[in-house]
Amino acid sequence: MTEHNALRRLIAPGQRAAATGLVLLMAASALTEGLGIMLLVPLLAALQPGATGPVGIWLGRLHVDPGLGETLALFVVLIALRSAINVARGSAALRFELGVVQALRRRAWNALLDADWRTLSAMRRSDSMSLLTTEIDRTGYGINQAIQGLAVAITLAGLGIAGLAVAPLVTLIGGVGGLCVLLAYRRMRRRAAALGERLGEAHAGLQGSLGDSLAAIRTVKSLGGEARAREGAFAGFAALFGARMAYQRDMGLGQAGLQIGGALVLAGLDWIAAARWHLGPAAILPVVALFARSLPLLGALQESWQNLAHARPAMIAVFALIDRAEAAHEPDARDADAPPLARELRLDRVGVQFAGSPVPALTDIDLIVPAGRMIALTGPSGAGKSTLADVFAGLLSPDCGSLTVDGVTIDPALRRAWRRRVAYVHQDAVLAADSLRENLAWGLPVDDLAIEAALRAAAAEFALDLPEGLATRLGDGGRVLSGGERQRLALARALLRDPALLILDEATSALDADSEARIVEAIAGLKGRMTIVVIGHRGALLALADQVVKLDRGAIVAIDRRTETG
Structure with missing residues (x-):
């Protein structure tokens, strides 16, 4: 040029x-x-x-x-x-x-x-x-x-x-x-x-x-x-x-x-x-x-x-x-409306291949998640758990196969609309050097009563006792809080979106026993209110799951159905 x-x-x-x-x-x-x-x-x-x-x-x-x-x-x-x-x-x-x-x-x-x-x-x-x-x-x-x-x-x-x-x-x-x-x-x-x-x-x-x-x-x-x-x-x-x-x-x-x-x-x-x-x-x-x-x-x-x-x-x-x-522009979905996830979330022969990788990240994934149930994705590092969660969340379009919600295919035109119904809690909670209120609302038009309700649902009532309440500034990366406290705030922020699908990616892997117990208690209270996908190798969260899906090298190798899925 x-x-x-x-x-x-x-x-x-x-x-x-x-x-x-x-x-x-x-x-x-x-x-x-x-x-x-x-x-x-x-x-x-x-x-x-x-x-x-x-x-x-x-x-x-x-x-x-x-x-x-x-x-x-x-x-x-x-x-x-x-x-x-x-x-x-x-x-x-x-x-x-x-x-x-x-x-x-x-x-x-x-x-x-x-x-x-x-x-x-x-x-x-x-x-x-x-x-x-x-x-x-x-x-x-x-x-x-x-x-x-x-x-x-x-x-x-x-x-x-x-x-x-x-x-x-x-x-x-x-x-x-x-x-x-x-x-x-x-x-x-x-x-x-x-x-x-x-x-x-x-x-x-x-x-x-x-x-x-x-x-x-x-x-x-x-x-x-x-x-x-x-x-x-x-x-x-x-x-x-x-x-x-x-x-x-x-x-x-x-x-x-x-x-x-x-x-x-x-x-x-x-x-x-x-x-x-x-x-x-x-x-x-x-x-x-x-x-x-x-x-x-x-x-x-x-x-x-x-x-x-x-x-x-x-x-x-x-x-x-x-x-x-x-x-790589995603279509604008402001006027689109994604299905509410009232019946099921389905993956049909889903495959994902990243550029530059000699092996696929996911291969022939067939999975049904009934609405309101909780599933856990397990497997060794690199098995494809996070990639599969990204497909569930509408972040990643499969190279082959499809993601459907209540029978509606989530194609590129619906991806953004579907993500508005999803909340994703990552292992490392991202908090800005703003007030507690700004970190939780993240631009959503919510009032303090809704924020307080989300904090209680996430077992994060401690935040209400901070010196300046919701106006308390959290410092760079939320440094004034412990790891467990940051994770519970991230969960509260996710719940403020009133999601149809909640995804927890290794949400308790780096927490101490007490903090993990508080997160598990909060998730147990959410079962039945929304569909939940948990990613993890181990931990108490797996015991709550209705299904445990084991992956290895991008493929499902076992499914343990612990309750009747109907």
């Missing part, structure tokens, strides 16, 4: 009017600057009568003979007008840049949220985080550099037109020289793109290393793994430092070469104009001013182009994420 194609994708249809307005402001700024350069001719003519150039001849043909005062006044007006235009241009450029970045970040986040679970589970969380933050920020910098480069290019074009009016031949020679310089720097721009890829990899690697270490900081401390964590992070710091320094070194060398070459061209053209073509001061001095202004602009154009090339890999990575997530 070229820089041009990347920028075209970045500008949404609704932002094209703002882009057009920004280009018009740039053109107006360039026009005022070019006119300011051209005014130097009549100004010098007023100071040195008879020393005119092509502009003076044109003014004579138009019977315009401005005096010194009028020329100076017009020059001041042009400068004031250009300053006002530049203020408006700067504000419009920033608004446009931030608008594009915000729209891109929203699009990327929406794409991830709307993608199916199979796609999301295959992504590394730190990579997605790096793309949503660092790489989109780098994309924003690329937009900034594109805007700066376009402004400089338009200004150079305006100066070129002014130069053609003052000294056509000198301007043409200088313009050709400038184009040659930009072409000569193509290799450096390609290297900038390669260094941009290296920087993106360094950012992603560092974010992954830090994320993994922070997520496991308790294990790191308890196992004395600080040295290993430090070594991994420091390697990431060094990679990031090296990538940035390599790019800065290239930038410095490029700018130095451009300035030296530009100075040589300017000196040569001035010498030719004075010594060979015998041009007077009224023609030479505006040309000197024009080239003195153009040289740093040419350097700025090359720098912006190089920075844009450096940011291009970030743009490509962001669009790759968006394209991948949008290709």
Whole structure:
């Protein structure tokens, strides 16, 4: 993907009017600057009568003979007008840049949220985080550099037109020289793109290393793994430092070469104009001013182009994420209504095969779960228990076979609607650094009475005695609570959804005996009120199950029916 194609994708249809307005402001700024350069001719003519150039001849043909005062006044007006235009241009450029970045970040986040679970589970969380933050920020910098480069290019074009009016031949020679310089720097721009890829990899690697270490900081401390964590992070710091320094070194060398070459061209053209073509001061001095202004602009154009090339890999990575997530978009189910699970949940010859895995995760699963009953899924690690639970929950579509609820197939169009009837309690309860009320409601329009009822049903009455009640802030990850307390809050949050199907994934495996007993007591009170699927190797929860389904290598190897299923 070229820089041009990347920028075209970045500008949404609704932002094209703002882009057009920004280009018009740039053109107006360039026009005022070019006119300011051209005014130097009549100004010098007023100071040195008879020393005119092509502009003076044109003014004579138009019977315009401005005096010194009028020329100076017009020059001041042009400068004031250009300053006002530049203020408006700067504000419009920033608004446009931030608008594009915000729209891109929203699009990327929406794409991830709307993608199916199979796609999301295959992504590394730190990579997605790096793309949503660092790489989109780098994309924003690329937009900034594109805007700066376009402004400089338009200004150079305006100066070129002014130069053609003052000294056509000198301007043409200088313009050709400038184009040659930009072409000569193509290799450096390609290297900038390669260094941009290296920087993106360094950012992603560092974010992954830090994320993994922070997520496991308790294990790191308890196992004395600080040295290993430090070594991994420091390697990431060094990679990031090296990538940035390599790019800065290239930038410095490029700018130095451009300035030296530009100075040589300017000196040569001035010498030719004075010594060979015998041009007077009224023609030479505006040309000197024009080239003195153009040289740093040419350097700025090359720098912006190089920075844009450096940011291009970030743009490509962001669009790759968006394209991948949008290709896995789940259909909107706001108007769909899933069956209530009044009779049974059925799996018919269900199979799941994950990309890159040589063996299927599930094979020919046939299972019926009567409504209101409780089943337990057991088996060794990797047997397919969690995958099967994901199919039950509507998170994962089977590659073959079907999931039906009360005889209705849960196809992709119904998956989201079905998930609204499901509550899923994972082994690691996820709690945010918000209040207890916000952690339990999780956006649902529920009142405090409903929350208190859910807490009692989940054997989590302790939460009502917290210092600030439902307004108590739980700290990062709910650190003010024990593991058992966090698990009971997760169960209360699930019950607030009034689910038809409750799934408990290893919900008591990491708890002490007392906490496990409280969870088991709460689940026992829910039997018959909803359908329950429990995942676990062992524990008291299995004794409550009406059926125990044993899996191994993705297949059902035994079913123990402990009660009559009807």
